[in-house]
Amino acid sequence: MNRNRGRSLLAVAICCAAVAAGVHAYDADWTAPQKPFRIYGNTYYVGSKGLSAILITSPRGNILIDGTLPENAKLIESNIRALGFKVQDIKLILNTHAHVDHAGAIAAIAHDSGAEVAASEEGAKAIMLGGDDPDDPQHGLAPFYPKIAHVRSVTDNETVRVGPLAVQAHYTPGHTPGSTSWTWTSCEERRCLSIAYVDSLSLLSVDGYRYNDPAHPERLAGFRQTLKTVAALPCDILVTPHPDAVDFLERAAARKAGEERDPLVDNQACKAYAVVGQHNLEQRIAKEAAQPAH
Numbered sequence: 001m002n003r004n005r006g007r008s009l010l011a012v013a014i015c016c017a018a019v020a021a022g023v024h025a026y027d028a029d030w031t032a033p034q035k036p037f038r039i040y041g042n043t044y045y046v047g048s049k050g051l052s053a054i055l056i057t058s059p060r061g062n063i064l065i066d067g068t069l070p071e072n073a074k075l076i077e078s079n080i081r082a083l084g085f086k087v088q089d090i091k092l093i094l095n096t097h098a099h100v101d102h103a104g105a106i107a108a109i110a111h112d113s114g115a116e117v118a119a120s121e122e123g124a125k126a127i128m129l130g131g132d133d134p135d136d137p138q139h140g141l142a143p144f145y146p147k148i149a150h151v152r153s154v155t156d157n158e159t160v161r162v163g164p165l166a167v168q169a170h171y172t173p174g175h176t177p178g179s180t181s182w183t184w185t186s187c188e189e190r191r192c193l194s195i196a197y198v199d200s201l202s203l204l205s206v207d208g209y210r211y212n213d214p215a216h217p218e219r220l221a222g223f224r225q226t227l228k229t230v231a232a233l234p235c236d237i238l239v240t241p242h243p244d245a246v247d248f249l250e251r252a253a254a255r256k257a258g259e260e261r262d263p264l265v266d267n268q269a270c271k272a273y274a275v276v277g278q279h280n281l282e283q284r285i286a287k288e289a290a291q292p293a294h
Helices: 006-022 069-082 108-111 121-128 217-231 249-253 269-289
Strands: 036-038 043-045 055-058 060-067 090-094 116-119 152-154 159-162 163-172 180-188 191-197 235-237
Touching: 036 121, 036 180, 036 191, 036 235, 060 159, 060 163, 090 108, 090 159, 108 116, 116 121, 121 217, 163 217, 217 269, 235 269
Parallel strands: 060 090, 090 116, 116 152, 191 235
Antiparallel strands: 036 043, 043 055, 055 060, 159 163, 163 180, 180 191
């Protein structure tokens, strides 16, 4: 499950280092086209090869989660049309966390679709700032992106609705203060599965930012609660903002028509992902302990 996790973290680190040098450089997969496909039922993958965007559909309107990079807006819209859906049928756009690689294209897609945008309270603030959020651990490294004048705030455990669609927010702070995971149910015939779109569990930051800061006990406490939340999510299929973090596209490609077993279905996946997050936390605490406090 975690074969590519190191590669994903390295790509983010390279991006941050490039931004610090004044250059916006991304992993090539982040802008590489990916053929859209059905994940399960009315849930579809419409992102790039390296960045997830998820479409949930209904006869009364659709929900999009994440927009990826600003330059990917047309790619995502093209993927949506390739599946036979209209961009204008997107009624609500949600976000996992307000970094450029997941929120950058939201303004353009919201403009083209007329959709409302919603995120956690901290996430909404950051999107309205175009990523210029001083509370972000990566503030000063992560590039800014087009601001959105109004973003609706969604509370922890709130269920947002578009027609018959019901998607529940789960605050999972750590990667950013506003990080949010989303869960919903999709059905095929009489079989319904719980889908969890779980936010990044990496702890990356600018130099000098400390998760284990006595002046900010909410940072460690929040992430520890995040790990408990993720492990307990309803989770038959796990999707993450960086698909290579859980080998998502590889497992989707391994599906074979007519086979009963689906490589994407694993009701222990969220628990396993929380274990990865715990490892990330332990590594981060050890790293901070080895460095003098500023």
